[in-house]
Amino acid sequence: MSESREIGVIGAGAWGTALALVLARAGGRVTLYARNPETVAAINAERTAPSLPGVAIEPGVEATGDLATAAGKELVILATPAQTTREVSTQAAAFIAPGTPLVITAKGIERATGRLLSDVVAETVPDARVAVLSGPGFAGEVARGLPTAVTIATADTALAPSLAEAFAAPGFRPYVSDDLRGVQIGGALKNVLAIAAGIVKGRDLGASAHAALVTRALAELIRLGDAEGARRETLTGLSGLGDLMLTSTNPQSRNFAFGEALGSGAARPSDAAAGGPLVEGAATAPIAVRLARDLGVDAPIMEAVAAVLAEKLTIDQAIDALLSRPLKREHD
Ligand SMILES: NC(=O)c1ccc[n+]([C@@H]2O[C@H](COP(=O)([O-])OP(=O)(O)OC[C@H]3O[C@@H](n4cnc5c(N)ncnc54)[C@H](O)[C@@H]3O)[C@@H](O)[C@H]2O)c1
Numbered sequence: 540m541s542e543s544r545e546i547g548v549i550g551a552g553a554w555g556t557a558l559a560l561v562l563a564r565a566g567g568r569v570t571l572y573a574r575n576p577e578t579v580a581a582i583n584a585e586r587t588a589p590s591l592p593g594v595a596i597e598p599g600v601e602a603t604g605d606l607a608t609a610a611g612k613e614l615v616i617l618a619t620p621a622q623t624t625r626e627v628s629t630q631a632a633a634f635i636a637p638g639t640p641l642v643i644t645a646k647g648i649e650r651a652t653g654r655l656l657s658d659v660v661a662e663t664v665p666d667a668r669v670a671v672l673s674g675p676g677f678a679g680e681v682a683r684g685l686p687t688a689v690t691i692a693t694a695d696t697a698l699a700p701s702l703a704e705a706f707a708a709p710g711f712r713p714y715v716s717d718d719l720r721g722v723q724i725g726g727a728l729k730n731v732l733a734i735a736a737g738i739v740k741g742r743d744l745g746a747s748a749h750a751a752l753v754t755r756a757l758a759e760l761i762r763l764g765d766a767e768g769a770r771r772e773t774l775t776g777l778s779g780l781g782d783l784m785l786t787s788t789n790p791q792s793r794n795f796a797f798g799e800a801l802g803s804g805a806a807r808p809s810d811a812a813a814g815g816p817l818v819e820g821a822a823t824a825p826i827a828v829r830l831a832r833d834l835g836v837d838a839p840i841m842e843a844v845a846a847v848l849a850e851k852l853t854i855d856q857a858i859d860a861l862l863s864r865p866l867k868r869e870h871d
């Protein structure tokens with residue numbers, strides 16, 4: 540990988556900006572697309588990012604308001620919310636050269652279709668070489684250079700090492716995988732499960748309840764992942780268990796924080812879609828439940844989260860429902 544590799548990042552929110560910094564630290568020349576002109580100005584003129592207060596922008600990052608400029612690079616990163624993937628990748632498709640590696644970094648499942656984001660992008664940008672980056676990483680920590688490790692998955696095994704090199708920066712350690720489905724399923728489901736973990740915290744149910752919930756959440760993630768064709772080691776790796784641990788235990792997670800606010804009564808279910816911090820798990824919950832039902836997979840925690848968010852159950856009813864399920868073997 541040449542040090543002057545030209546990279547486009549589409550989406551200048553917290554994660555797109557943090558990844559732009561990582562790619563620049565790894566030696567890339569990064570063009571970061573923001574749809575908001577004020578964001579472009581802040582990055583280029585003040586070297587600050589509205590989505591990451593207090594973080595200085597690396598010299599190797601320039602912002603643009605021109606999608607074609609970012610999408611026309613030799614490596615392109617998609618970093619907008621999961622539910623915008625179809626729209627944004629469709630807009631970018633005209634500017635992405637055939638054979639360009641395209642890395643999806645959102646965590647979710649398309650709500651309207653139930654498709655994984657790699658399947659969405661295979662439709663919208665059919666000539667791209669698709670990969671997914673996922674794993675435990677809070678944008679603020681990554682932007683500050685604090686260490687973490689993530690997974691980059693692609694079915695294109697020839698591409699994997701060069702992608703890992705493009706992202707490998709001090710403090711940012713990518714592992715490669717060819718389990719594209721498994722990496723996406725873990726990243727999407729952990730957001731739903733983290734809302735449940737936040738509710739447990741916000742409701743003051745105790746540390747024991749929290750540990751029990753996260754453990755049963757992992758069991759649920761693995762059951763649905765297995766049914767979806769994910770590999771077990773992926774589900775218990777960085778993009779599954781690793782990210783579930785992070786997101787289910789720390790209020791830096793917007794999914795956990797939203798759950799905590801719900802649990803304490805400081806937020807209502809409808810607040811997830813009210814234009815505040817992004818809560819990907821709220822969009823993923825109903826589709827995860829639909830997938831689980833279609834596949835005959837028992838997913839009581841995700842069912843409970845979806846029912847609370849749809850205001851079909853109160854939080855207390857959801858807790859009662861979870862605790863009064865028939866007794867069973869732990870590992871069935
Ligand atoms: N923030 C994190 O710590 C983190 C870490 C890993 C993965 N992610 C994932 O990255 C994705 C984005 O999260 P984020 O934290 O950057 O969210 P964010 O809310 O900080 O930023 C989202 C950005 O997308 C832009 N955007 C939305 N719709 C757009 C469109 N149609 N065209 C162009 N830009 C558009 C917004 O303007 C905003 O800048 C999510 O799927 C999230 O799960 C986030």
Ligand SMILES: O=P(O)(O)OC[C@H](O)CO
Pocket residue numbers: 646674675676677678730733782785786791792793794795817819
């Ligand atoms: O803030 P969240 O809940 O979207 O989580 C951010 C990342 O996915 C953590 O890896």
